[in-house]
Amino acid sequence: MTKMLIVxxxxxxxxxxxxxxxxxxxxxxxxxxxxxxxxxEKISSSLPDFIFMDINLSGESGLELTSKIKRTYxxxxxxxxxSYDLPEYRNAAKQxxxxxxxxxxxxxxGEILALVESILTTLNPKD
Numbered sequence: 094m095t096k097m098l099i100v101x102x103x104x105x106x107x108x109x110x111x112x113x114x115x116x117x118x119x120x121x122x123x124x125x126x127x128x129x130x131x132x133x134e135k136i137s138s139s140l141p142d143f144i145f146m147d148i149n150l151s152g153e154s155g156l157e158l159t160s161k162i163k164r165t166y167x168x169x170x171x172x173x174x175x176s177y178d179l180p181e182y183r184n185a186a187k188q189x190x191x192x193x194x195x196x197x198x199x200x201x202x203g204e205i206l207a208l209v210e211s212i213l214t215t216l217n218p219k220d
Contacts, residue, residue, distance in 0.1 A: 094120065094121075094122050095120070095121055095122070095142050095213060095216060095217065096121070096122045096123075096124070096139055096140070096141040096142050097114065097121050097122070097123045097124070097141055097142065097143055097144070097145070097209075098123075098124050098125070098126060098132065098135055098136065098139075098141040098143075098144045098145070099111055099123065099124070099125045099126070099144075099145045100125075100126045100127075100128075100129070100131075100132040100144060100145065100146045100147060100150065100155065100158070101125075101127070101145070101146075101147040101150075101174065102127050102128060102147065102149070102150055102151055103147070104127070106147075106197070107125045107127075108125075110145060110205070111123050111125060113202055113205065113206070114205070114206070114209055117206050117209070117210075118209060118210075118213065121213075122139075124139065124141065127151075128150050128151050128152055128153075129150055129152055129153035129155075129157075129158045130152065130153075132144075132146075132158060132162075133158075133161075133162075136162060136166065136169070140166070140169075141169060142169065142170065142212075142216050143169060143170035143171070143172065143212050143216070144162070144169060144170070144171045144172065145172050145174050145195070146158065146159055146171055146172065146173055146174065146191070147173075147174050147175065148173060148174070148175040148177075148182065148185075148186070149175070149176075155173060156173070156185055156186065156188075156189040156191075157189070159171050159173065159186070159189040159190055159191050160189045160190055162190075163189070163190035170192045170193075170212050170215075170216070171190065171191045171192055171193075172191065172192065172193040172194070172195055172208065172212075173186035173189075173191040173193070173194045173195070174194075174195045174196075174197055175194070175195075175196060175197060176196075176197045176198060177196075178196035178198070178199045182194070193208060195208065
């Protein structure tokens with residue numbers, strides 16, 4: 094079963110994203126974490142295939158956490174999510190090792206679902 098983790102300190106955003114993705118991809122196992130500590134615990138116990146990671150987290154930033162995760166688990170696909178769609182944020186996400194960048198306000202539900210579908214196709218190619 095493909096596993097997804099949402100790391101964001103905003104509970105309502107986590108739940109909205111989880112509902113959106115689960116409604117289109119009910120076979121996904123979706124977990125949530127509110128900060129870096131909880132995210133690392135969930136990663137070590139259930140090893141997600143991909144992660145939606147907020148930049149602004151309490152404690153360790155999502156960018157620092159992304160770098161740390163990529164050093165140990167280079168195959169995990171990480172999508173940085175941010176309310177601030179700025180070139181410097183996109184560049185910082187790329188520098189941290191993130192695979193994608195999504196703007197919370199600038200990306201439609203359809204765009205997010207298309208990205209998830211693309212990731213799932215890459216993770217689980219049909220023979």
